[in-house]
Amino acid sequence: MLIDHLTQIxxxxxxxxxxxxxxxxxxxxxxxxxxxxxxxxxxxxxFVAQPLVAILLATLVGAFSPFCSxxxxxxxxxxxxxxxxxxxxxxxxxxxxxMDPEILLLSAGMLGTDxxxxxxxxxxxxxxxxxxxxxxxxxxxxxxxxxxxxxRQNVRPLGQRVAALVRRLRHLPAPVVPAPVFQPxxxxxxxxxxxxxxxxxxxxxxxxxxxxxxxxxxxTPRLDWPRLRRETFSAVRLxxxxxxIAFLLEALIMLYVPQAAIVSLLGQGNPSAILFAAxxxxxxxxxxxxxxxxxxxxxxQGMLPGAAxxxxxxxxxxxxPAMSAVYGIARPRVFAVYLVSILGGAILLGYAYQLxxxx
Numbered sequence: 626m627l628i629d630h631l632t633q634i635x636x637x638x639x640x641x642x643x644x645x646x647x648x649x650x651x652x653x654x655x656x657x658x659x660x661x662x663x664x665x666x667x668x669x670x671x672f673v674a675q676p677l678v679a680i681l682l683a684t685l686v687g688a689f690s691p692f693c694s695x696x697x698x699x700x701x702x703x704x705x706x707x708x709x710x711x712x713x714x715x716x717x718x719x720x721x722x723x724m725d726p727e728i729l730l731l732s733a734g735m736l737g738t739d740x741x742x743x744x745x746x747x748x749x750x751x752x753x754x755x756x757x758x759x760x761x762x763x764x765x766x767x768x769x770x771x772x773x774x775x776x777r778q779n780v781r782p783l784g785q786r787v788a789a790l791v792r793r794l795r796h797l798p799a800p801v802v803p804a805p806v807f808q809p810x811x812x813x814x815x816x817x818x819x820x821x822x823x824x825x826x827x828x829x830x831x832x833x834x835x836x837x838x839x840x841x842x843x844x845t846p847r848l849d850w851p852r853l854r855r856e857t858f859s860a861v862r863l864x865x866x867x868x869x870i871a872f873l874l875e876a877l878i879m880l881y882v883p884q885a886a887i888v889s890l891l892g893q894g895n896p897s898a899i900l901f902a903a904x905x906x907x908x909x910x911x912x913x914x915x916x917x918x919x920x921x922x923x924x925x926q927g928m929l930p931g932a933a934x935x936x937x938x939x940x941x942x943x944x945x946p947a948m949s950a951v952y953g954i955a956r957p958r959v960f961a962v963y964l965v966s967i968l969g970g971a972i973l974l975g976y977a978y979q980l981x982x983x984x
Contacts, residue, residue, distance in 0.1 A: 630880060637876040638869060641918070645734055654857050676712055680756035683713035687720030688748055691727065701954075705772050711763050711959070716756030719967060722941045724748040728913050732937075735917040740930055744937055747974040751938060755966035762962065772959055874915065875922040882926060892927040899975040902932035903939040903968055907948075910940025931979025938971035 704714050724745060732741035762768065891898045910916050920933045943964070952960050 633880065634873065634876040637879070638872040641872045641875070642869065645731070651730065654853070676710060676760055677757075679710070679713040680716045680753065680760060683717040683756060684720050684749055684752040687717035687752060688724040688745070689726055690721055691725050710760065711768065711772055712756045712760030715759040715963065715966070716752045718963065719755050719942050720748055720752035722944075723751070723938060731913060731917055735921045736924065736933070740924075740933065743930075743934055743978050747934060747938055747978065751967070751970040751974060754970055755963075758966060759962055768956070768958055770958070771956055773954055774956060870915070872918050875918040878919070878922040879925065882922075891923065891929060891932045893929060898929050898932045899935045899979065900972055902929075903935040903971045903975060906936040906938075906940030906971070907943045907968075910936070910944055913941070916940060929979055930982060931975040931977075934978050935971045935975030938974060939968055942967050 701714060701718050704717075705711070729741055729745055732744055891902055895901070916937065920928070920937065924930065924933055948964075951963055955963070
């Protein structure tokens with residue numbers, strides 16, 4: 626009996642993993658290449674348009690950018706500090722972790738084309754709605770107390786911390802720019818290049834010359850192929866590990882979770898299945914590598930497609946790390962709009978999709 630179960634589990638895992646290999650070979654190098662480019666500059670440029678146009682652009686850029694719910698937080702903070710309106714930022718904030726090309730292709734491979742396209746359309750509608758709601762509330766003074774927790778006149782310390790975090794995420798060294806001090810040199814010191822500004826050194830009698838050199842124009846971004854290969858290999862190794870765990874979890878669900886319990890909780894007999902699925906997505910959802918196979922197994926056990934859609938909409942943007950980060954940088958009203966938009970939109974779109982399937 627045990628040998629039979631082990632054989633079924635191993636066969637199931639290998640068959641599903643081999644089926645996903647073409648999707649991984651296409652999506653992982655694409656995601657790595659996009660992360661290596663200067664995407665934040667393009668995103669910021671897209672957000673300076675008219676408010677409604679900016680919300681639409683933010684939704685589209687967010688839905689096809691390779692940022693997860695945690696790595697998008699420093700970018701969102703820098704956009705808010707730079708004065709970008711909350712409407713397009715909110716749209717990007719929700720769209721980015723919920724959908725990207727990799728998620729779309731993986732969803733199609735694991736859940737089917739219909740549910741994958743429904744997830745894409747629902748993500749766009751959810752992000753547009755949240756962005757428009759935030760824009761209207763901002764226009765009516767709902768956020769008059771401010772957007773960020775530390776929104777004071779001098780925001781340089783917060784901005785510098787965010788910039789340092791972004792540099793660490795991009796593996797870039799922090800530039801050291803000392804403040805020039807215009808003062809006479811100590812006795813016995815030698816100043817290079819004549820009378821130029823110097824920086825006072827910690828040790829007495831020593832000075833550091835500072836030469837102003839005209840900055841060269843930024844070079845055109847070029848793809849670093851050796852780095853692309855290294856990061857692709859690292860990503861593949863991480864993805865393979867999580868995929869094997871996810872398929873193992875799906876196999877265990879298929880073998881040992883009673884179908885009657887699934888149907889009664891998330892199936893057609895429970896009118897609150899979609900509401901329950903959206904709320905469960907907040908603490909349960911971890912990554913797409915675990916959520917997609919989990920939803921695939923539950924769908925085969927009788928889960929409502931609308932409940933699966935609600936889970937996949939609410940889960941990515943409401944992971945525990947992402948919620949903690951949002952609560953830490955945004956004021957309570959902003960956090961409330963963020964949370965209500967995600968959960969309320971996921972539930973409504975889940976019921977709408979289920980109603981559409983029943984027609």
